[in-house]
Each structure stands twice: as structure tokens, then as C-alpha cells.
Amino acid sequence: MNFCSSTFNSSEQFMARAVKLALRGRARTAPNPTVGAVMVRDGQVVAEGWHHYCGGLHAERECIADAKAKNVDMTKCTMFVTLEPCNHYGKTPPCTEGIIEAGIAHIVIGTRDPNPKAAGGLEFLESKGVKVETGVLEEQCLDLISDFLLWQSGERAYSILKLASTIDGKIAGTTGRQEAVSCPDSFEDVQKLRAMVGAVIIGGNTLREDNPSLNCRLEIKPEGFAQPKAVIVTTKLPENHEAFTLTTTRAKETIFWTTIEQAASETAKELVNKGIEIIGLPCDEKGLIFENGFKFLREKYGVLRTLCEGGGKLALSLAEQDLIDEFVMYQAPRILGNTHGRPNFAGSDRQFMEEALNFRVSRVSQSGCDLKIVFKPADR
Amino acid sequence: MNFCSSTFNSSEQFMARAVKLALRGRARTAPNPTVGAVMVRDGQVVAEGWHHYCGGLHAERECIADAKAKNVDMTKCTMFVTLEPCNHYGKTPPCTEGIIEAGIAHIVIGTRDPNPKAAGGLEFLESKGVKVETGVLEEQCLDLISDFLLWQSGERAYSILKLASTIDGKIAGTTGRQEAVSCPDSFEDVQKLRAMVGAVIIGGNTLREDNPSLNCRLEIKPEGFAQPKAVIVTTKLPENHEAFTLTTTRAKETIFWTTIEQAASETAKELVNKGIEIIGLPCDEKGLIFENGFKFLREKYGVLRTLCEGGGKLALSLAEQDLIDEFVMYQAPRILGNTHGRPNFAGSDRQFMEEALNFRVSRVSQSGCDLKIVFKPADR
Numbered sequence: 001m002n003f004c005s006s007t008f009n010s011s012e013q014f015m016a017r018a019v020k021l022a023l024r025g026r027a028r029t030a031p032n033p034t035v036g037a038v039m040v041r042d043g044q045v046v047a048e049g050w051h052h053y054c055g056g057l058h059a060e061r062e063c064i065a066d067a068k069a070k071n072v073d074m075t076k077c078t079m080f081v082t083l084e085p086c087n088h089y090g091k092t093p094p095c096t097e098g099i100i101e102a103g104i105a106h107i108v109i110g111t112r113d114p115n116p117k118a119a120g121g122l123e124f125l126e127s128k129g130v131k132v133e134t135g136v137l138e139e140q141c142l143d144l145i146s147d148f149l150l151w152q153s154g155e156r157a158y159s160i161l162k163l164a165s166t167i168d169g170k171i172a173g174t175t176g177r178q179e180a181v182s183c184p185d186s187f188e189d190v191q192k193l194r195a196m197v198g199a200v201i202i203g204g205n206t207l208r209e210d211n212p213s214l215n216c217r218l219e220i221k222p223e224g225f226a227q228p229k230a231v232i233v234t235t236k237l238p239e240n241h242e243a244f245t246l247t248t249t250r251a252k253e254t255i256f257w258t259t260i261e262q263a264a265s266e267t268a269k270e271l272v273n274k275g276i277e278i279i280g281l282p283c284d285e286k287g288l289i290f291e292n293g294f295k296f297l298r299e300k301y302g303v304l305r306t307l308c309e310g311g312g313k314l315a316l317s318l319a320e321q322d323l324i325d326e327f328v329m330y331q332a333p334r335i336l337g338n339t340h341g342r343p344n345f346a347g348s349d350r351q352f353m354e355e356a357l358n359f360r361v362s363r364v365s366q367s368g369c370d371l372k373i374v375f376k377p378a379d380r
Numbered sequence: 381m382n383f384c385s386s387t388f389n390s391s392e393q394f395m396a397r398a399v400k401l402a403l404r405g406r407a408r409t410a411p412n413p414t415v416g417a418v419m420v421r422d423g424q425v426v427a428e429g430w431h432h433y434c435g436g437l438h439a440e441r442e443c444i445a446d447a448k449a450k451n452v453d454m455t456k457c458t459m460f461v462t463l464e465p466c467n468h469y470g471k472t473p474p475c476t477e478g479i480i481e482a483g484i485a486h487i488v489i490g491t492r493d494p495n496p497k498a499a500g501g502l503e504f505l506e507s508k509g510v511k512v513e514t515g516v517l518e519e520q521c522l523d524l525i526s527d528f529l530l531w532q533s534g535e536r537a538y539s540i541l542k543l544a545s546t547i548d549g550k551i552a553g554t555t556g557r558q559e560a561v562s563c564p565d566s567f568e569d570v571q572k573l574r575a576m577v578g579a580v581i582i583g584g585n586t587l588r589e590d591n592p593s594l595n596c597r598l599e600i601k602p603e604g605f606a607q608p609k610a611v612i613v614t615t616k617l618p619e620n621h622e623a624f625t626l627t628t629t630r631a632k633e634t635i636f637w638t639t640i641e642q643a644a645s646e647t648a649k650e651l652v653n654k655g656i657e658i659i660g661l662p663c664d665e666k667g668l669i670f671e672n673g674f675k676f677l678r679e680k681y682g683v684l685r686t687l688c689e690g691g692g693k694l695a696l697s698l699a700e701q702d703l704i705d706e707f708v709m710y711q712a713p714r715i716l717g718n719t720h721g722r723p724n725f726a727g728s729d730r731q732f733m734e735e736a737l738n739f740r741v742s743r744v745s746q747s748g749c750d751l752k753i754v755f756k757p758a759d760r
Contacts, residue, residue: 043423166736167709167755168692168725169549179733312548316717329547333755334736337696337728339719345548348717353559356546356714361751364744371741373751375547375713 014040014080015110015137021050021059022082022144027196027222028053030304033148035059037081039067039074039104046072053223060085060095064102075103082110082141084134085121096124109134110141114149143362143376146325151304156294159323161308161315162193163344164330164370170341171311178210185368186330190309191218193328197228198303199255203310204234213245214309229301230254233288233314237267237278251275257293259283290323312346319345319357327359327375330367394420394460395490395517399743401430401439402462402524407576407602408433410684413528415439417461419447419454419484426452433603440465440475444482455483462490462521464514465501476504489514490521494529523742523756526705527685536674537683539703541695542573543724544710544750550721551691558590565748566710570689571598573708577608578683579635583690584614593625594689609681610634613668613694617647617658631655637673639663670703692726699725699737707739707755710747 022036029035029051037059039047047070049062057065060081067074085095085107099107107130113119125132142149147158164182165171171181180187194200194216206212214230230246230253237258241247246254252275262268263280272278279296281288297303308318318324329344350356358378365372402416409415409431417439419427427450429442437445440461447454465475465487479487487510493499505512522529527538544562545551551561560567574580574596586592594610610626610633617638621627626634632655642648643660652658659676661668677683688698698704709724730736738758745752 165547166733167545167549167739168723169547170733173730173732173735175731177732181733316715319715319717333739333741333758334733335696335699335725335728335739336730336733336736337699337725338730339723339726341730343548343719345715345717346719350553350716350718350721351555352553352557353546353550353561353714353716355553356716359547359713359715360749361713361746364751366741369740371744371753378713 010043011080011108011136014038014045015082015108015141017045017048018080018082018110019137019140019144021048025050025052027192028224030054030147030196031151033083033145035081035083035144037063037079039063039072039077039079041072041077046070046077055091058086058092058095061092061098064098067102075105077104078106078108079104080108080136082144084109084111084113084119085125086113086118087121087124088118090118094121096121099125099130100128104130106131107133108136110136111138111145115152140362146376146380147305150325155298156291157198157298157303158305158325159294159308159318160193160197160305161318161324161327162190162330163315163327164332165344166332166334166336166341168335168337168341169344170336171344172342173336174338174340174342176209176342182330182332182370183368186332186370186372189330189367189372191216193307194228195222195225197305197307198301199229199231199297199306201231201233201306201308201310201314203314204232204236204238205313206310207232207234207238207244207246211244213250227253228307229297229303231257231293231297231306233257233290233310235259235262235283235288237262237265237271239267241267241271241274247271247274247276255279257281257288257290259288286320287317290318290321294323312343316345316347320348322377324377326362329373329375331371331373333369333371390423391460391488391516394418394425395462395488395521397425397428398460398462398490399517399520399524401428405430405432407572408604410434410527410576411531413463413525415461415463415524417443417459419443419452419457419459421452421457426450426457435471438466438472438475441472441478444478447482455485457484458486458488459484460488460516462524464489464491464493464499465505466493466498467501467504468498470498474501476501479505479510480508484510486511487513488516490516491518491525495532520742526756526760530705531684535678536671537578537678538685539674539688539698539705540573540577540685541688541698541704541707542570542710543695543707544712545724546712546714546716546721548715548717548721549724550716551724552722553716554718554720554722556589556722562710562712562750563748566712566750566752569710569747569752571596573687574608575602575605577685577687578681579609579611579677579686581611581613581686581688581690581694583694584612584616584618585693586690587612587614587618587624587626591624593630607633608687609677609683611637611673611677611686613637613670613690615639615642615663615668617642617645617651619647621647621651621654627651627654627656635659637661637668637670639668666700667697670698670701674703692723696725696727700728702757704757706742709753709755711751711753713749713751
């Protein structure tokens with residue numbers, strides 16, 4: 001497939017490469033931001049770097065190390081970095097000093113650092129005579145750190161919704177039987193998403209129909225990896241809880257979000273006795289209100305990111321409650337063509353397009369024969 | 381938005397640029413293939429060309445002319461061209477000769493010319509000492525000429541389906557009221573699609589609900605432009621035909637595809653008296669069989685491309701009859717969330733994903749805030 005970018009601007013192409021590198025580190029950089037950098041000489045990328053894990057070298061220092069290893073004359077290079085280089089002593093010395101030491105004379109920054117502690121890099125570099133440009137692919141560079149910005153300012157986990165859907169918006173056939181919608185590459189990619197979250201969220205229907213384990217099944221897991229917790233959202237706790245993998249073999253990692261009444265029920269007590277956690281959430285006429293659940297995961301377990309793998313009703317509820325920070329859709333290029341297939345979003349009584357929930361496209365890439373489209377809420 | 385191409389291979393990037401240039405000519409090159417070319421020196425595009433219109437210079441000669449105008453030393457350049465340069469005298473002298481005269485020593489070809497009359501360019505160039513590579517982005521370069529290949533071998537018009545749809549596969553709200561789904565850029569782009577087809581096809585529901593004119597409303601129209609014919613597909617001819625723009629002010633450009641029985645009805649006679657053409661098509665249990673309609677348009681009016689702008693039922697029928705050569709979807713990043721919204725594909729009784737109709741992604745680009753995704757049938 002062909003991705004026609006709207007411009008053929010080389011600065012943007014180099015920054016797009018830095019963005020792509022940054023994403024490689026995403027599973028392990030939290031609670032740090034994901035950052036990528038490339039070194040460019042005469043229109044060619046000559047060195048690359050990204051922040052691999054929290055506590056490791058920052059992207060700029062990785063890139064400088066790569067350049068040194070390749071005997072690149074950095075005084076003749078421009079460095080593209082997705083985030084303003086830090087100017088403070090944290091787990092590592094400031095990147096600004098590394099840049100000056102390396103003799104790099106020209107820096108292009110995707111977006112300035114909104115963290116006041118780390119900011120000031122631009123001014124420091126300019127004071128040392130470095131030419132600094134900012135704002136290349138700024139929206140995309142900001143999107144890279146939108147989780148980081150939430151962790152700085154908010155109290156809840158960053159919420160990712162994942163759906164695999166046909167062109168006609170179906171996530172399963174009419175029977176609900178578990179069937180592959182997307183291609184094997186997309187399955188593998190979902191495992192990578194699971195590897196970077198602290199909890200996977202599903203609805204009660206998914207529990208009953210698919211009996212999932214929600215484990216990350218990557219063969220090579222990130223260092224320090226722990227299986228994500230499993231969160232089941234349901235207004236009715238399951239009485240036949242012996243039937244499910246999550247409520248038996250993964251009981252100690254399983255949490256129910258349910259009504260306050262259900263959380264005080266006999267079924268709840270049985271589940272609690274098995275080591276399962278039950279969280280009662282408030283309700284309105286549309287159902288459970290999830291925000292406290294996301295706060296609970298962050299506060300009690302330090303969960304920084306969640307991944308919702310539920311069906312269309314849960315997906316729509318999250319969207320309506322503005323609790324989708326990022327929406328990853330694997331769009332399979334196929335058509336069921338039957339309006340009774342399971343919908344990717346369902347449960348709204350919106351009649352008109354003007355009432356639709358608006359997102360924006362943040363990133364598009366190929367995932368085998370599928371498209372992987374990353375959406376963000378339109379207003380952020 | 382960010383388009384992450386799967387590779388960072390510069391040959392592919394240059395060919396992708398040539399593909400993009402080729403598409404600029406698409407409205408006016410028919411029945412010639414659309415072709416694009418770029419001249420590259422030291423990793424930079426230094427000249428560009430594309431086939432503008434049938435009878436005009438070929439892409440290679442446009443690119444050579446651009447290079448000459450810019451005083452480019454072509455002996456130091458590589459030319460990337462989407463289609464093998466022609467080796468025969470047609471409306472213009474062979475491009476292979478132009479390439480030799482220009483002194484270009486290295487050619488990269490997207491795909492070989494399947495037209496035996498024009499082929500042989502590769503061998504001729506090699507016999508003159510030019511280094512020739514082939515097969516860079518071959519699938520995309522073949523997709524560029526898939527209409528041309530049909531014209532060479534088939535008897536029918538090349539069929540393009542267009543839909544503007546939400547993430548959840550809706551083309552309108554629940555009432556069917558005409559509302560914008562996609563953004564203004566996509567509206568404008570649809571006008572460009574209309575400018576390159578000989579007929580626009582809709583269903584009877586679209587006629588009744590939207591009363592469209594189906595005119596191309598581009599402010600600057602291609603030279604030699606004529607408004608596309610309007611084809612209405614319906615098993616029941618409208619008795620209230622005074623109510624519609626197409627059957628009154630555009631009567632002489634309007635054609636109905638209907639059943640053989642309806643084509644012999646009194647209503648048909650009334651419509652014919654107004655200058656409207658009625659084509660009776662065979663039926664099976666699922667409805668009209670369209671192939672003869674596409675053949676008729678080609679044979680009687682020389683229509684090379686059609687654009688279907690119908691609703692979900694017509695779209696699905698075309699897909700089931702394997703009469704979609706190209707499917708252009710404007711995907712608006714929004715969610716209606718109501719399963720009663722109008723679906724982009726409807727009318728199938730497929731229960732399982734494994735029965736789904738398979739396409740492949742050919743091209744993806746940005747159209748304002750929408751994604752423009754071009755699909756092709758998976759098996760071609």
C-alpha cells in the first residue's frame with residue numbers, strides 16, 4: 001500500500017522518522033515520555049536514537065552515542081528530536097550539555113517540554129550559539145507525549161481503546177462466535193499493546209462469550225514485564241464464575257467494576273474470597289460511570305495505561321464519558337455487509353451526524369494487510 | 381496526522397513521488413495509462429513529470445523537459461518512472477529515444493508495460509547501455525494502470541465506488557436526512573472524481589431522498605470536460621418523475637437500469653419520451669445483474685470510468701457481483717454509535733467473518749481531517 005503524505009518536506013520526513021523511533025520505546029519508558037531523535041547530514045539520516053526505558057539514556061544521548069560509534073562528524077549535522085532536550089539533572093545529566101559537548105550546531109525540536117522542571121533546554125542551547133528550530137510535526141510530537149502529560153497533571157490511568165473492525169464497522173459476525181477479523185500481524189501488534197499497559201479492560205459479554213485470559217503472549221517480553229491486570233466491567237457479577245479463566249486461574253489479577261449494589265452482593269463475597277477485587281462504581285441512566293475505576297487503578301496499583309478490548313457497547317460508553325485518550329483501530333479491508341454483525345460502537349440514540357463523537361487521525365501505518373489507525377479525541 | 385511507511389527506503393520514496401505525480405493526470409489521460417516520473421540526483425528530486433492528457437507528452441518526456449528547463453545534468457541522474465517507457469511511435473515518438481538522447485544512464489521502472497505494442501522499452505534501453513531496474517513499488521504502479529489494463533482487455537467501463545463513512549461504517553444518521561459525513565476537502569475531492577468519469581451511478585433511494593443533480597461542480601474543469609451521465613439503478617421506475625432534477629433538467633443525460641419488465645412499462649415510455657434512456661437488465665433472486673449496464677455505457681457512449689455514489693445496498697450488490705474495480709472511502713474520524721444509522725454496506729446474509737468480501741488497501745492519504753483510503757479487490 002502507498003502512504004501519500006501531504007507534503008514532500010524533508011524536515012517533516014526526518015521528524016516523522018524520529019517519531020517512529022520514539023514509539024519503539026513506548027512499552028518501557030513510562031512514566032517518562034517517549035522520545036526519538038535522528039542525526040542528519042547532507043539530507044541523509046546518519047544516526048538514530050530513542051529513549052529505551054525509564055532510567056536509560058535519553059533519545060538525544062542515544063543518538064549521539066550512535067553517531068560516535070559510526071564516526072560521524074556531528075559538527076556538520078542537524079539533530080531532529082521530538083521533544084525539547086532536557087536541561088536538568090534527573091536520572092541522567094542534562095541532554096543540552098551532551099549536545100553542546102558533541103558540537104552539534106543545529107537542532108530541530110518537535111515540541112517544547114511542557115514540564116517546567118525539564119524545560120529551558122531551548123534557551124540554554126541558543127545561549128551557547130546552537131541554532132534551534134521548533135514546531136516541526138508538532139501535533140504528532142505532542143501526541144507522542146499525551147500519556148506523559150496526563151500523568152503529570154491527572155490522577156487516572158491513560159486509557160487506550162483497541163478495536164479490530166471491518167470496513168463496515170463490524171468486530172464479529174452475527175453469531176458473536178470468536179473469529180479473526182484482522183490479520184496475524186495485527187494480532188501480534190495487539191500483544192505489544194498489552195505489553196505496555198498495566199490493565200486490560202473488557203465487558204461482561206466478552207467474558208461470557210470469549211472466556212479470555214487477557215495475557216500478553218509476546219514471545220520476547222520487555223524486561224521487568226508483569227502481566228496486565230484484568231478488569232471486567234459489568235452491572236451483573238457472574239454467578240458461574242468457575243467457568244472462566246480470569247475468575248479461576250487469574251483470580252488474583254482480576255478486578256470487577258460493577259454497581260455499588262452488586263459490589264455488596266453475595267456473589268461479590270464469593271469472588272472476593274477467591275482473591276478477586278470488586279470495585280463499586282456510580283451509575284446514571286446510561287450505566288456505570290468509569291472515571292473512579294481509572295483513578296483506582298492508578299492510585300492503588302500505579303497503572304499508567306489501560307487497554308480496553310471490549311465490544312461496541314463498552315467502547316461507546318468510554319467515548320461518551322470522554323475516557324478514550326487514544327483509540328487504536330485495526331481496520332481489516334473486508335466487508336461483512338450484514339447489518340446484524342457485531343458493531344464496533346453501539347448503544348447510542350444519536351440520530352444525526354452532527355451529534356457524532358469526533359476524533360482526529362493521529363497516526364496511520366500498515367499492519368500486515370490491515371490499516372492501523374490511531375485516533376485521538378478531536379479536542380485534544 | 382502521521383503516515384508511517386513501513387520502510388525508509390529511498391528508492392521507494394522516489395517511486396511513491398512518481399505515483400503521486402501520475403495521479404495528477406488521471407482525469408485526462410484516458411484511454412492512455414496514468415504515468416509519473418521523477419529525476420533524482422544525489423538523493424534529491426531535481427525534476428518531475430507526468431502524463432497530463434491523452435495526446436500530450438508522456439511522463440518521461442515531461443520530466444526530461446522539466447530537467448532541461450532547470451539546467452539539470454541528466455547524465456548524473458536516475459529517472460524513476462512508474463511504467464516501462466514506451467518503445468513505439470504512437471501520438472508521440474518513443475520515450476526510450478528521448479531517454480537515450482538525454483543521456484540518462486540509470487532508469488528505475490515501477491512495472492513493465494503489459495501492452496505488447498508499447499513494450500520492449502527495457503530491452504532497448506539496456507541494449508544502449510542504460511542500467512535498468514524494475515519492480516520498485518510494483519503493486520502500486522500496477523494499481524495506477526488497472527483501468528488501462530481493463531480497457532485493453534475488457535468490454536466494460538472501469539467501476540469506481542465512492543463512500544463517505546464514519547468509523548462505525550455509517551453514511552448517514554438514522555433518518556436518512558442528507559447531512560455531511562466527511563469534511564469539505566473530501567467534498568471537493570469527490571468533485572474531482574466526478575470530473576474523471578463518464579457516468580455517475582446511484583440507486584433509487586438516493587434519487588428519492590436526495591434528489592441530486594450529480595453534476596461535477598469543480599470551478600476549474602479539465603479541458604474537454606463533459607458532465608458525467610447519470611445512471612439510476614432501480615427495480616421500480618419512478619412515477620413521480622416530475623419531482624427530480626435528473627429526470628427533468630438532466631433528462632437527456634439520464635439513464636435508468638431497471639428490470640426487463642419495467643423497461644417495457646408505461647412509466648418507461650413516459651421517461652423515454654422525455655429523452656431518458658431505459659436499460660432492462662436481467663435479475664436473479666438478489667436483484668439486478670449489472671454487468672451489461674457497464675458494457676452498454678462503454679459500447680454506446682465510450683464511458684471509460686463510472687463512479688457509484690449510491691447507498692449501502694447498491695454498494696454491496698456491486699461488491700457481490702465483483703463489479704468494484706476501485707473503492708474510494710473517505711473515512712471521517714467520527715462515531716455515530718447508533719446501529720440504526722445508514723450502513724455503508726448492507727443487504728448481505730453473511731453470518732461469519734470468513735465469508736466476508738475481501739479487499740486490499742492500495743493507497744492512503746489525508747483528505748482534510750478525513751482519511752482517503754483506496755481499496756482494490758483482494759484478488760487483483
